[in-house]
Amino acid sequence: MIDNFRIRVFRAVAHHLNFSRAAEELLLTQPAVTQQIKALEDEFGVPLFDRGGGRISLTPGGAALLPFADRMKALSEEAVAAVADANGQQAxxxxxxxxxxxxxxxxxxxxxxxxxxxxxxxxxxxxxxxxxxxxxxxxxxxxxxxxxxxxxxxxxxxxxxxxxxxxxxxxxxxxxxxxxxxxxxxxxxxxxxxxxxxxxxxxxxxxxxxxxxxxxxxxxxxxxxxxxxxxxxxxxxxxxxxxxxxxxxxxxxxxxxxxxxxxxxxxxxxxxxxxxxxxxxxxxxxxxxxxxxxxxxxxxxxxxxxxxxxxxxxx
CATH class of the missing domain: 3.40.190.290 (D-Maltodextrin-Binding Protein; domain 2)
Known part of the structure; x- marks a missing residue:
């Protein structure tokens, strides 16, 4: 779908600012969430989260990505709904x-x-x-x-x-x-x-x-x-x-x-x-x-x- 898996993981961590809670929401282990975030950071070439001081916060790169991640979720949901509606259904x-x-x-x-x-x-x-x-x-x-x-x-x-x-x-x-x-x-x-x-x-x-x-x-x-x-x-x-x-x-x-x-x-x-x-x-x-x-x-x-x-x- 439009909303790819790594972006979904990023969005969950960004909204919770907590890897454990994101893992619970996504039904994943915490190491799996960490691995997906690391792969996404490698893809963009910049860190997306600051993990210093025992707290998690968005870096400038992460803050820039979040609005697009939210829009991708909304667009994905609209696509699913549009296809279902075309067939007389709701989804x-x-x-x-x-x-x-x-x-x-x-x-x-x-x-x-x-x-x-x-x-x-x-x-x-x-x-x-x-x-x-x-x-x-x-x-x-x-x-x-x-x-x-x-x-x-x-x-x-x-x-x-x-x-x-x-x-x-x-x-x-x-x-x-x-x-x-x-x-x-x-x-x-x-x-x-x-x-x-x-x-x-x-x-x-x-x-x-x-x-x-x-x-x-x-x-x-x-x-x-x-x-x-x-x-x-x-x-x-x-x-x-x-x-x-x-x-x-x-x-x-x-x-x-x-x-x-x-x-x-x-x-x-x-x-x-x-x-x-x-x-x-x-x-x-x-x-x-x-x-x-x-x-x-x-x-x-x-x-x-x-x-x-x-x-x-x-x-």
Missing amino acids: GELTLGASQTIGQYLLPNLVAGFLRANPRVHVTARSGNTDAMLEALVSREIQLALIEGPEHRKDVHIEPFMEDHMVLVVPAGHEWADHAIELAELKEQPLLMREFGSGSRRVVEHALAAAGLKGKDLKISMELDSTEGLLSAVEAGLGITFVSRWAVRNQLSLGTLKLARVRGLKLSRRFSMAYPAGPEPAGNVGSFRGFLLSHSLELAPRTTGKQKDNHRAGS
Whole structure:
């Protein structure tokens, strides 16, 4: 292919700046990676990496080669996709990013469904909070970001693909379990929140503010960087929290957590996909976008009857 093996090895080492990690990515031994880099340096007649001081860095020659190596990868992927498309198929690479709720609870089903229809596409995915995934998108580290929460940016196009509802989760023995409460009662309980930069946090803050409850009135007792961390903290009796209905399905089925409803509080939101501003995406990105728009609801995890009755935090 256009993207030859030595260039692939160089690119892996250049991005990791670590021979061991490059070897793991390429499923090679470290001596094999070193041998390929040495052969490429002999071919160019200059060193590509500085290995002094116990650290690896690019030499001027290596820095000059890296943009071309990245372009060769992109061109190779375009060639594979073009040949497959000419035969009515999809192939090549698809690099996704997902906010943590989507990545943990929805993305596996969505990718599995997409791959059943497009088995020759190789999907890689990473997760982080919404802000981190949007930054990865604009820096071209990923091709498509699946995010939560209200976002307004001029450098990306954001398109909803699924509605979500956030729910108030309390310990199984809590006095609010399976009950409706007034908004003002939220001031009385320790509230667990996601970190700043989380789309879930923004949704909760906006909804509470719209209902008339200010941030300074809340007893935010802890901030955690994952939804699983929030749920574990609630199970431990450290407070209450708001999470996506998808995140708490297992705990509700087991009875380790319960839901409470907040009268007058609406916590619906949209899960959205984000891609660079400009033309509508084509190739594998375009195919995955179309797949989400047409099949995301049917591939979402099933919700039990009891959860359906309580899937909103307010009524």
